[in-house]
Amino acid sequence: MSNAKENTAQTSVRLPVDVMxxxxxxxxxxxxxxxxxxxxxxxxxxxxxxKP
Structure with a gap:
């Protein structure tokens, strides 16, 4: 997994409330x-x- 000090980007995902x-x-x-x-x-x- 990535290190928190690396360059990162934020994303969001919309899910049904009950799933979340x-x-x-x-x-x-x-x-x-x-x-x-x-x-x-x-x-x-x-x-x-x-892709190979």
């Missing part, structure tokens, strides 16, 4: 942040779909 609440609650229960989970998924998505 459930996502936040699961992250809290797992002791992680929504940002960490989303970053991990985005990096994995990029790796999976990168």
């Amino acid at each position: 609440r459930e996502f936040r609650a699961i992250c809290v229960l797992q002791g992680t942040s929504m940002q960490a989970v989303l970053s991990d998924y985005i990096y994995a998505y990029i790796e999976e779909h990168k």
Whole structure:
């Protein structure tokens, strides 16, 4: 995962309120942040779909 000191950009995602609440609650229960989970998924998505 990226280091917070690196250059970063902010983005936003619109989700249904109930989905956002459930996502936040699961992250809290797992002791992680929504940002960490989303970053991990985005990096994995990029790796999976990168052109050779």
